[in-house]
Amino acid sequence: MDAPGPTYSFPQDDLQLLRKSWLCLAVLMGWMGVSLSAYADFAETFDSEQTSFRIRVGGTRSRVLNHSRESKSAQSGLRGEMFRVEILEDGNVIQAEMPISKGRALEGVSAEIFLKSNRPGAVLALKLICASTTHPETGHPLELIIEGNTYVSSGQWQKLSCTLTEKKLAEKVRPLRAKYRQPIPLSELVLHSVMLAIPADRGLIDVSLDELKVSPIVPVETQPHTLTTPSDIEQASHVDFRLDRLVVDGKPMMPRFVPWHSESPSDLRKMGLNLVWAPDWSDIESLSELRKAGLWATATPPKPKSATGENLPADEAGLPPFLPNTSPILFWNLGTRVTSQVKDDLLNWVEQVQTADRQFNRPLCADVIGGERLYSRYIDMLGMSRHVVHSSMSFTDYRRWLIEQKLRGRPGTFAWTWLQTEPSPNWRKFTANPLQPEGSGLSTVSAEVPTVDISRGQSPTNIPFVHYVEPEQLRLQAWIAATSGYRGLGFWSTSPLTDDSVLNRERRLAMTMLNLELELLEPWLATSTPFAETTFTVERRNSSSRREGQSTAPKPSEKDSQELIAAVLRTESGTLVVPMWLESKSQYVPAQLAANSATILVPEGNEAAMAYEITPTGIDSRKHRRVAGGLEVVLPKFDQTAVILLTSDRQLIAQLEQRAAIYQAAYAEACLELTRLKLERVRLVDQELQQMGVGQADSPQLLGSARIYFEQAEYAFRNQDYRGTQNACQAALQLTRILQRAHWDEAVRKGNSPLSSPYSVCFQTLPLHWKLISRMGRSHLFQGENLLKSGDFESPDQLISDGWTHWQNDVPGWMALAELCPQGQESRYALRLAAFEQSKDEKTPPADQMLDHEPLLTIRSPAIEVSPGDIVYMSGNILMTKPIVGPWEGLTITESLSGKAGYHRFQPSPAWQRFEMVRPCTDAGQLQWILELGGSGEVLIDNLQVRKLSPAESATGHSKPEGSGNSRLRGLIPRWPGRSKTPANMP
Structure with a gap:
């Protein structure tokens, strides 16, 4: 028996990959309605005498000397095609193009040709056309050029190739979609021709070509299966974008919408809403009901998924065309809190939806938390949102944050935001399952307030003590967003608005008032452009003192210039001025926010303009005069916000009065x-x-x-x-x-922060706050053991053994570190957190794009077990001599129970600052300190502590805790291994 010859077997991974490739190809062909037998090849041997390529040469001083087919130009066979070009000036390009059989531009289609030239640099390419999409400037079908490899072997034959891949197609298609705002369906891309681009400097250039092959070719006559014919689909869309303005049926629109929880469409329309987020895009009956009530809808489109539930990419699967009965959907909503980590999946989804919706061409919207610059290229309506109520972020900070977020997107991006209408879930859980240990005195009253005539003294007995967003807080959010360039407002709600609880009725009425104001001014707000920001002055109202030494209204202070802000918006019909009182603590409990009068200096005011104050109950002219620097307008009364229109158009005012009469x-x-x-x-x-x-x-x-x-x-x-x-x-x-x-x-x-207690961030929970304080005063809390053994930062080994975790965000051009520093408050060492921006080249992206809403450095303490009914007291000290400067949050300290809702933010101080937190535990779990550094600077942290009071320890004999400055508890937070050799200084 002969010995077996040498054999080769594919590795198992290669076999699996080969099988998957053929399977994907078969599935794709099945979806398109063709079979593998429909493949063909296009080949040109150049053996005949007729030339095929068309030669174009840039410049007026260049010419084609010879273009023919000759035997000496053949790489194989009888003849090859050649041309000689004389170039009389540098910097020209020779283009040679040859039409080929029309075929579908599928992934894997490849072109090959042999080329020989006396100069390197020639590039082979495939030209594709999209017959259903026209170039907005020329009116011809849109063209795409996919490049292949480059000729490098001067004087020798070299095979050049060009293959269509998903990556190459995406790199060409996505920028064109964003630039021209037109769908470019991948299924309608067609092979048109083979091209050669040859760089040409001065001199003679000889080029010989032979053996062209393009394979596989799927004829364009083989049409994919569709569920409808073109005549079945509406050709016109209700919505259009003009720059960054949303226009619906020819009128500018400011979307005001809520998630739909099966409320009556007529009730939602009475609240002044013009759109709802429907839970099911295919529920045609519900969509029709919304439209009959005068409401548009947005909905989340479907995603192509595999049999195992995985999202399929755009080059493997698509969506069937959306039918005309989906016309009540004004735009598609791709979700909330979309991170930059899912960008590949989202962009695939964008492509699939745009292809399926090419007859309607509806906009796409998404609420994102990162990748704003990237997403703004593909998402028409970019949402940027955050909770501000009951947080350490003031309304002034919130306005600054909204403006900065909008700048992170591309110029001209349509921006919108969610408004907070209900408390953060992290706060709500402290009252959703209230503590009721025996004898604790902590109980949440759940009875509701019926409709009563309070003028006659009738009243119920109880109301719920739960976290609540006050009507004034909702109003300030909306006007801050509207004056910061945001043209759409979503009212975030996780429960039905028609729920008849007392707090929900207040929320519903506050939204109604706000929406009626916005609807009255919609034609101007939807087209306005923020022009300037100025401050204004108020005359404070006098009121009876609550007790000796205290006044009801605060005295004027230097911070008025930061709290009294007037936004100036330019419109086509005049100037809108919106003064707002953004008092520094009103995100917790609104202050009086009212004055006897307000005086606003509008920069560059029109001398011929009149000043009118606009409200839904009427239009009133206001005193104004020309002064140095602009136009001074005086309001006789001011309450939270106001809207002033500067215009000389009397007809416009008459129209506004007619509109106001509808709403008053x-x-x-x-x-x-x-x-x-x-x-x-x-x-x-x-x-x-x-x-x-x-x-x-x-x-x-x-x-x-x-x-x-x-x-x-x-x-x-x-x-x-x-x-x-x-x-x-x-x-x-x-x-x-x-x-x-x-x-x-x-x-x-007496506290150093409203965030010290989960019940002191809101007026409605103040009874629970005082009951919590009362219970703590009867406990042995302040004599308890510090549960963080490594909290004195004196032992690096104990930090490691206790389980402290240290996470760093590796950002090019930045350095962050956590170490022990010999500059503790009461002990030798403290934890030092520091970060600084290093030198970087011009190609490094801006820091805000690289950080992408993530801190540079995160430290987590060991987990401490807690049980229902426990009360945990946490404290620590911080030394920050300079502000933390950066694109993220600076320095934040919180714990795992309240999460981001309980962020403590700090201002620089030359001395150590103390911070304290009290957290009741409603469920069993784990508690951790969380320290995050998000900008350039340094900070020292020392004496972090955790002490716990269990239900069995409720005893008498201890007084109520002292204020923030009198507690003398030793340190709680461990330092990081690796001590710095010098006192804390910036590197």
């Missing part, structure tokens, strides 16, 4: 009902606090005056005096804010 009755009615509910809610919380011994002495006078104003509002409404109704309601609500803020100021007076 509904607006006044909503204002009256909101005042009724809030007065009673504040009265009941005040009553609870009075019974606990932490009431305000002047609350009867404040509530009594508010009740009188409310009765005046009722009288005005009965007499159809809608402006009088609004003014009286505003006066009553100002008094409730004074009382709310007085209670809150007292609750946080």
